[in-house]
Amino acid sequence: MQKFSSVTGVGVPFRRSNVDTDQIIPAVFLKRVTKTGFDDALFHGWRQDPEFILNQPAYQGARILVAGPDFGTGSSREHAVWALRDFGFDVVLSPRFADIFRGNSGKQGLLAGQVPEADIERIWAELEAEPGREMTVDLETQTVSVGALSIGFDIDAYTRWRLLEGLDDIALTLRNEQAISEFESRRERWRPRTLPVRQSAGAE
């Protein structure tokens, strides 16, 4: 994973709440077996509308999505994060994120920054005053700047550290390999085992 420090780019005032992952990427695109190339799938339903904000020339090449509350609800599909990333987004700001989406973001280098609702409104106002305006999100200082505005955002300290360092979760966990083995040696016998396969005579 690449180290993340600061991003400057076009911000999108995305005035929608409860943006579920079915809207971010419809299920039909989940049939792919790759981890990249999902840019065409992002918000596929909404992008059929020429008026949709990401179809407007001012927002081409945008890197920061500024959304309403409850972003990323619903399905656990990490493809939602891949699609945002492949489309060019490095940051999503929202007053509230769904837990799984937030977790997936941190693992893929997409910054999910939490900003109070009143501040989101102020950022929207700035961005809408001049469509295509650039803004900066700095992870070191945890600040969002646009025009004269400078606003703090929240991210948990552990995810922030991992993003700043560009660390791979699995490698971090495998440092605890001995503790895992010890835990396994203590596990009770009754706990489930998928192997060997045990079969009943037939359907009840």
Next chain:
Amino acid sequence: MNSTEAKPRTLAEKARTLAEKVWDDHVVVKGENGEPDLIYIDLHLVHEVTSPQAFDGLRVNDRPLRRLDLTIATEDHNTPTLNIDRVIADPTSRLQIDTLRRNAEEFGVRIHSLGDKEQGIVHVVGPQLGLTMPGITVVCGDSHTSTHGAFGSMAFGIGTSEVEHVMATQTLPLKPFKTMAINVEGTLRPGVTAKDIILAVIAKIGTGGGQGYVLEYRGSAIRSLSMDGRMTICNMSIEAGARAGMVAPDQTTFDYVEGRDHAPTGQDWEDAVAYWKTLPTDEGAVFDAEIFIDADELEPFVTWGTNPGQGVSLSEAVPGPDDFDDPHEKVAAQRALEYMDLEAGTPMKDIRVDAVFMGSCTNSRIEDLRAFASIIQGQKKADGVRVMVVPGSARVRLEAEAEGLDQVIKDFGAEWRFAGCSMCLGMNPDQLAPGERCASTSNRNFEGRQGKGGRTHLVSPLVAAATAIRGTLSSPWDLSIDTAFAPAGQQRNQEVQA
């Protein structure tokens, strides 16, 4: 509600909730200074959609899958529900299923493929094999993994990076959750079911209300539910924003697990039950949040909008933007009405449907099918309404056929299909056409979820059945037939009161 930080916790002596006990017993490494705990995973369920990139990651990094004996795969999201003996027509669906089969073979993962008796929706398969049990941790690359919490396990959906993480390490770094008690006291009226409870809970706390929490469903109405009913409730915890929902294990749970293929036996069974009995929340344990629902007052519940929190009792009318104070909810209501092609003030019961979908990991177990069949028995479906019944697993299908439910369903004029996720999300050919309206026993009414332009109303199996008969959103209360129907998700001894 924003913070994911839970209160500090000591392992000894303190009165603890069910969720805290299961958590504490799975801590491999306790996180220091705001780092997450490293949590051991007892059971990893795998399906074709969220696994290919995870297997790829193992391959690229030359890592083995650590615990094949704690891992099981099945095919569900893409599988066709007709002509399952033929080659899958859609090349992308076929590729994804072939990829899972190849990966399972290469890494040595147990897999139940299309045509196998144990194939089916991953959340139906785990419990029916006896792999899901109290006091364990369960994960799967699917948000409805919360289903398994019905057994008093800690079960939650994960993303593909986490799938790879569990494959490689059998653990996950996780921040402790906060806990929320959902108290449902009282007795459900006949015709009101587990599905109505959970739809009412989501309408009450909203799609974000459970964020950061593990929900524990408690109270007399929950205790009286069967395991199938409890699974329906825990399944939709994610629709309230919670990653996990749990019900304390009790005799109903033990009776369900005992004797299943992978249930413990002999001394192991005795040890397990003795431990499971220690799991219910201690007297005096404190939840971070608590809500109350009166079961006596509940009616059949349906959604009118495009998120699962947009629901009302079936006897009510479609709300409008003016019914909401929150500005976001106002806008969301306006958008939802447009998408759903509904007018505020229309009685819910006047809404005509084009299709009825009976299935999904929420409501496709044998009791769900029995409840549905009990209403449609001897009836004919409404003209012009397409009715599709999709069992949750091949085993459920066989069970239903052994009871003759398939014949009841076919005589009614409905389609009896093979097992899978089907029209819940339409990754296979089972989809709504643009503009079609469906009463669906599934879990999500998002825009386009069941097919581009499709309109979904989430309902219980009993409401699905009554709606299929009348052609408009209805419950058994609207039928002139004898009300001797089986309440879905209630124990048999409660059926007699109907």
